[in-house]
Amino acid sequence: MKLTDRKTEIVNVAATLFKEKGYSAVTMRDIAQAMDIKAASLYNHIKSKQEILVLIVIEIAEEFTNVMNEVVCSKDSAIKKIERIIQLHIDITLRDSNALACLNNDWMHLTDSDLEYFIKMRNDYEENFKAIIQKGIQEGDIKDLNIDVIIFSILSTLRTLYIWYNKTNKLSSKALTENMVKVLLNGIV
Amino acid sequence: MKLTDRKTEIVNVAATLFKEKGYSAVTMRDIAQAMDIKAASLYNHIKSKQEILVLIVIEIAEEFTNVMNEVVCSKDSAIKKIERIIQLHIDITLRDSNALACLNNDWMHLTDSDLEYFIKMRNDYEENFKAIIQKGIQEGDIKDLNIDVIIFSILSTLRTLYIWYNKTNKLSSKALTENMVKVLLNGIV
DNA sequence: ATTGCAAACTAACAGTTGTTAGTTAAGTGT
DNA sequence: ACACTTAACTAACAACTGTTAGTTTGCAAT
Secondary structure (H helix, E strand, O other), rough: OOOHHHHHHHHHHHHHHHHHHOOOOHHHHHHHHHHOOOOOHHHOOOOOOHHHHHHHHHHHHHHHHHHHHHHHHHHOOOOHHHHHHHHHHHHHHHHHHHHHHHHHHHHHHOOHHHHHHHHHHHHHHHHHHHHHHHHHHOOOOOOOOOOHHHHHHHHHHHHOHHHHHHHHHHOOHHHHHHHHHHHHHOOOO | OOHHHHHHHHHHHHHHHHHHHOOOOOOOHHHHHHOOHHHHHHHHHHOOOHHHHHHHHHHHHHHHHHHHHHHHHHHHHHHHHHHHHHHHHHHHHHHHHHHHHHEEEEEEHHHHHHHHHHHHHHHHHHHHHHHHHHHHHOOOOEEEEEEEEHHHHHHHHHHOOHHHHHHHOOOOHHHHHHHHHHHHHHHOO
């Protein structure tokens, strides 16, 4: 799916606004004003407000899905797999925090098949993550704690990185990943 | 600030809807319909849609602030303090997950002095939390990792508990807290 | 020069939004 | 029986919503 330059621009501007105020609170006139054009002009490039949301959310969701599938198929250890997933979240956060905020906060405004598709991807993602942790526990690499608590604490941290990453952007991607791996896997005590 | 029964009911119904779709996407007619009355009737009890949001968000924010102030003043160890804060988040999540969702997702729709007040409370909260961690590091109870990464990973997990707690509500408050303390403090490896 | 096209514009639409005004029906206390 | 209060109602408002239709402008290719 290739986008024209102008369409990409609209999607990016919209993502920035959606991050600030949420999908519902941003109007087509807001998006237009941010681009110094009129609202009606947006429709030369996009079909609807919904389409913008779909373009933002689904693309990122598919990227998560694709990488997760690679990781699942690989022969790495559970710990190595988790590290790759941490890296994945950090990379996408650094590259496109606006879209990520949108995915986290506005996915419920998707409709019909898009909503269905998104929810399936998210459920599969969590299931795959769970399977990785479970294998790690079986093989003795991960402590035998409540598995849902483990999954949740890691995923919720990774998913909300976008809120926070500009507060500590002195850290490089690599340094951030290293610290995150230590904190999330080895604990702080 | 005492609320009449009916006002409380409106606030609770609104919080449920806000959790599902976000503040902006919920209309006064939605709230009214959920209570089997007409939108105009809501105004016998509340001043505005904004007032509902303020009642939901500020009350919870103040509760966090108050308990945090107690914890800061106490003579407990850093670890003990963190455990109490984990307990606080879990308790509020179990008691009022709707309001918590609202606080997390819709605080930016507060206006003027309410918005200012909220942001100040949140900043103070984070500063206090940071000071606790810092003390813990100084005293050797906590590993000397990047402090922002530590704060963020714990807080983001605690703050988004509401998304997740009904998936694993087999766990009691106590059991949940114990698992959470182990995972967040001691790590999983 | 003429045509074609991309991308902006103005004007307007039908529906939705939060909110107000004025009214009504059902209790409650005197 | 009476006035008062509570909490619902209908009707309407002005502003805002996403979107469409038709038009204009400037540039590139013929």
